Amino acid sequence: MKAAANPVRAMFGRIAGVYDFLNHFLSLGIDRYWRRELVGLVLWDQKRPVLDLASGTLDVALAIGDRFPDAEIAAIDFCPEMLAKGVPKLKKKAGRVFPCAGDALAIPAKNDSCSSLTMAFGIRNIPDRARAFKEMFRVLSPGGRACILEFSSGRERIWGGIYNFYLEKILPRAGRMVSRDDTAYSYLADTIRAFPPAGTLAREMEDAGFEKASWRKLTSGAVCLHWADKPRA
Ligand SMILES: C[S@@+](CC[C@H](N)C(=O)[O-])C[C@H]1O[C@@H](n2cnc3c(N)ncnc32)[C@H](O)[C@@H]1O
Numbered sequence: 001m002k003a004a005a006n007p008v009r010a011m012f013g014r015i016a017g018v019y020d021f022l023n024h025f026l027s028l029g030i031d032r033y034w035r036r037e038l039v040g041l042v043l044w045d046q047k048r049p050v051l052d053l054a055s056g057t058l059d060v061a062l063a064i065g066d067r068f069p070d071a072e073i074a075a076i077d078f079c080p081e082m083l084a085k086g087v088p089k090l091k092k093k094a095g096r097v098f099p100c101a102g103d104a105l106a107i108p109a110k111n112d113s114c115s116s117l118t119m120a121f122g123i124r125n126i127p128d129r130a131r132a133f134k135e136m137f138r139v140l141s142p143g144g145r146a147c148i149l150e151f152s153s154g155r156e157r158i159w160g161g162i163y164n165f166y167l168e169k170i171l172p173r174a175g176r177m178v179s180r181d182d183t184a185y186s187y188l189a190d191t192i193r194a195f196p197p198a199g200t201l202a203r204e205m206e207d208a209g210f211e212k213a214s215w216r217k218l219t220s221g222a223v224c225l226h227w228a229d230k231p232r233a
Pocket residue numbers: 008009012023053054055056057058059060076077078079082102103104105119120121122125126
């Protein structure tokens with residue numbers, strides 16, 4: 001896999017070293033709670049693995065392992081540097097997390113092979129969401145669930161605009177100072193602003209074949225949990 005071929009992959013490769021610190025710092029630690037809520041939606045059928053897509057530094061995969069100690073978890077990300085930063089965390093926890101380089105647009109898993117899948121803060125980075133949702137649908141077993149955590153659309157005003165000010169003005173500057181990357185944290189603000197509202201995402205999931213697409217906002221709507229099920233055959 002050539003690290004520089006995709007600009008998003010290259011960007012995550014550059015910030016992998018500071019990603020965890022900035023995540024917890026810029027969200028004041030609330031990101032841990034968001035990931036726990038995401039994992040609370042996962043259905044594990046005792047037979048098939050759970051997939052964590054855009055797994056990054058493996059925090060969601062580890063949280064799935066905490067909830068289901070006997071589950072096998074495939075942690076897939078197209079940025080090997082991000083996965084590599086997560087690997088030392090695996091030593092601290094007994095688990096069955098298997099990091100694997102792979103693209104959410106061509107998931108390296110067989111049809112109907114997974115009981116649930118998660119994706120935290122990944123879908124916003126994927127311009128071709130329709131293809132990503134079709135891939136998720138393909139690899140889930142009938143009755144399986146796709147669980148997605150993402151920032152809400154930045155077009156919505158939160159806390160009377162204070163959150164939007166933070167997103168536009170403070171977050172890119174703080175991110176640039178710590179990461180020393182000129183673009184990564186303005187990219188974050190730009191993609192949040194461009195991200196569609198929850199109802200649009202739910203419709204896109206149902207267009208890919210999912211049913212019961214639902215969502216729940218957390219932290220006054222700063223982030224949103226989305227979930228949808230693959231119909232039973
Ligand atoms: C903001 S990070 C989120 C990481 C992790 N899920 C978390 O909660 O911290 C986004 C991740 O998505 C990955 N990513 C973006 N597009 C991808 C794609 N098409 N296939 C696989 N991974 C992708 C990036 O490499 C990066 O690790």
